[in-house]
Amino acid sequence: MHLVIVPNGGWPVRPDGDLQLPVKLISGLQAYAAHWPGPITLLTRGEPDDGSGPHNLGSVWLAPSQLPCDVLLSDDLPTDLVRLAPDVVLASLEPGREWLLELPAPVVLVSEVPVSARTDYLVHEAGSRTAAARIRLGAVRVARAERALVRRSAGVQCNGWAAFDAYAGDSKDALLFFDTRLRAEQIPAAQRAREPGPLRLSYSARHSPEKGPQFVLDLQAALNRRGVAAITTLYGRGPLTEELRARDVPGVQFAGDVDFDDTWVPQVRDDVDLMVLPHLLGDPSGTYLESVGLGVPVLGFDNDALAALVRETGAGWTVPTGDGAALAERAAYLAEHPGDVAAAAAKGIDFMRGHPFETEFDRRVQHLVRVAERA
Numbered sequence: 172m173h174l175v176i177v178p179n180g181g182w183p184v185r186p187d188g189d190l191q192l193p194v195k196l197i198s199g200l201q202a203y204a205a206h207w208p209g210p211i212t213l214l215t216r217g218e219p220d221d222g223s224g225p226h227n228l229g230s231v232w233l234a235p236s237q238l239p240c241d242v243l244l245s246d247d248l249p250t251d252l253v254r255l256a257p258d259v260v261l262a263s264l265e266p267g268r269e270w271l272l273e274l275p276a277p278v279v280l281v282s283e284v285p286v287s288a289r290t291d292y293l294v295h296e297a298g299s300r301t302a303a304a305r306i307r308l309g310a311v312r313v314a315r316a317e318r319a320l321v322r323r324s325a326g327v328q329c330n331g332w333a334a335f336d337a338y339a340g341d342s343k344d345a346l347l348f349f350d351t352r353l354r355a356e357q358i359p360a361a362q363r364a365r366e367p368g369p370l371r372l373s374y375s376a377r378h379s380p381e382k383g384p385q386f387v388l389d390l391q392a393a394l395n396r397r398g399v400a401a402i403t404t405l406y407g408r409g410p411l412t413e414e415l416r417a418r419d420v421p422g423v424q425f426a427g428d429v430d431f432d433d434t435w436v437p438q439v440r441d442d443v444d445l446m447v448l449p450h451l452l453g454d455p456s457g458t459y460l461e462s463v464g465l466g467v468p469v470l471g472f473d474n475d476a477l478a479a480l481v482r483e484t485g486a487g488w489t490v491p492t493g494d495g496a497a498l499a500e501r502a503a504y505l506a507e508h509p510g511d512v513a514a515a516a517a518k519g520i521d522f523m524r525g526h527p528f529e530t531e532f533d534r535r536v537q538h539l540v541r542v543a544e545r546a
Contacts, residue, residue, distance in 0.1 A: 172209035173210050173255070173257045173258045173259075174210070174212070174258070174259055174260075174539060175211075175212045175213075175214050175255050175257035175260050175261070176200075176203070176213050177214050177215070177252065177261070177263070178213075178215055178262075178263055179263035179265050180215075181215055181216030181218040182216075183217075183218050183220040184218065184220065185232070187234075188234060188235065189233060190217070190232070190233065191220065191230050191232050192231065193230050194431070195352060195457070197231070197238065198528075200238055200239055200240055201239050202528065202529075203240070203532065203536065205532075206532060208540065209258070210240070211239075212240060212242070212255055212257070213238065213242045213243070214248060214251060214255065215243075215244065216244065216245060216246070248270075249270045249273075252274060256276075258276060258546075259279060259539050259543035259546070260274065260276050261278075261279050262280055262281070263280070263283070264281060264282045264283075264321065264338075265317075266320075268280075269320065269323075272320065272324060277324075277325035277542050277545075279324065279328060279538070280320060280321060280326075281328045281329075282327060282328070282330065282334040283334065283455060284333075284334070284452070284453065284455070285314075285336075285337035286313050287310075287337065288333055288453030288454065288476065289452070290306060290307060290310040291453060291475070292452040292474075293310075294306050318338065322341045322343075324342070325344065325542045326342060326343060326346070326542045327339070327342040327344075328346045328348055328538060329345060329347050329348070330348060330349070331455035331476055331480075332347070332480075332483060333455065333475035334455065336479075344538070346535065348531050348535055349460055349526045349531055350455065351523070351527070351528055352457060352528055353527055354527055354529060355527040355528075355529055355530070357432075357436055357465070358520060358527060359465065361517070361520065362466040362513055362516035363440070364513075365444055365509045368400070369400035369402050370394075370399065370401040370445065371442060371443050371444045372387075372391070372404070372443070372445050372447050373403065373404045373439060373467075374403065374405045374406065375406035375435070375446065375458050375462075376406075376407050376458060378405070378409030378412045379411060380411065380451070381451050382448075382450050382452070383448070383450050383471075384405060384409075385411065386498060387447050387449065388403075388418055388420045388423060390403070390447060390449075390495065390499050390502060391403040391420050391423050392420050393496075393499035394422075394499060394503060395421055395422060397499070399502070399503050399506050400506070401506060402423075403420075403424070404424050404442075404443070405423065406435065408428050426438075439465050440465040440467070443467050445468060445470055445502070445505060447469075447502070448462075448470070448477065449470075449471045450471060450477065451474070451492060451493065452474065453474030453475035453478075456476065456477075459476065460523060460526070462519075463480075463484065463486040463487065463516075463518075463522065463523060464523030464527075465520075466516040466517075466519065466520050467516065467519070468486050468488070468515035469481075469487035469488075470487060470490075470501060470502060470505070471488075472493065472498075473492055477489055483522075484518055485518040486515050486516070486518045486519030486522060487519070488501055
């Protein structure tokens with residue numbers, strides 16, 4: 172049984188043939204290889220390395236032979252996909268992929284960020300009401316096209332409740348899953364008691380505007396003015412890193428882009444009380460799940476993804492998107508109410524015990540097997 176995975180976009184490739192891939196993608200391919208009953212091919216485009224640095228945090232260079240599957244870099248995805256003769260195709264849901272559904276093999280689409288979430292972010296960034304109206308009109312067309320793709324596909328895998336709510340009703344076979352790197356053995360048995368001292372905040376994501384690191388520094392500055400004892404650690408890097416460093420906000424430290432298993436997991440589990448993730452874009456960030464699974468509740472904006480997680484699990488809090496004052500108000504309250512933090516921490520651990528990395532990939536593979544066998 173041959174599985175072909177067709178992600179969106181392409182990946183930088185050097186003249187020696189090495190690819191730059193996110194570690195998270197590699198771990199996902201390893202999980203598929205461990206569960207899938209047959210060969211797997213990653214079909215994607217190669218892009219010349221422009222020297223601008225990784226497109227994703229935690230990216231590495233490696234030879235295709237080091238991956239746990241075959242790799243085919245293609246300039247003609249439709250032709251090469253037919254030649255591969257897959258039993259089932261797993262592909263990202265995005266406009267312009269109607270060609271996938273002309274193939275004889277069944278196609279399962281993966282949805283990460285529904286059109287509504289992408290639209291909310293673009294409207295938030297729009298410079299005028301006229302621009303916002305054009306964005307919303309265009310979003311209606313895109314949403315209609317994506318729903319048509321889902322209806323024609325053999326199934327859809329939805330990362331998180333927002334995507335599931337948007338597309339499950341149009342699918343022949345919809346699966347709700349939660350994309351996380353956190354393994355069962357890494358999830359603690361119970362939440363850790365908070366240490367006496369300052370409230371320990373953390374941010375972990377790409378340092379780019381849509382991820383909201385600027386609001387995290389605003390939050391620490393607001394807590395400083397209020398006299399609330401707090402410290403903030405920022406993980407990751409990105410185009411805003413140097414600008415954020417230059418602000419020199421007291422109580423803020425930069426930890427950089429660290430190894431997930433060896434550094435991030437133990438540090439967040441043991442040294443963080445509250446993860447602050449004020450993302451303007453409602454993408455289903457794996458950091459939401461990984462944080463709450465370690466007993467660290469999340470505070471952030473009420474985008475589609477985090478609002479759904481908080482609603483369904485109680486493992487955090489949201490405030491209106493872009494409202495830095497409300498973010499500071501909530502954090503100051505939580506600094507004085509450790510019992511609320513502990514209760515949310517316990518709820519997050521309880522939820523993630525049922526959704527570790529191994530379980531979620533097994534469910535996704537079984538879904539693909541079922542679709543392939545039905546075809």
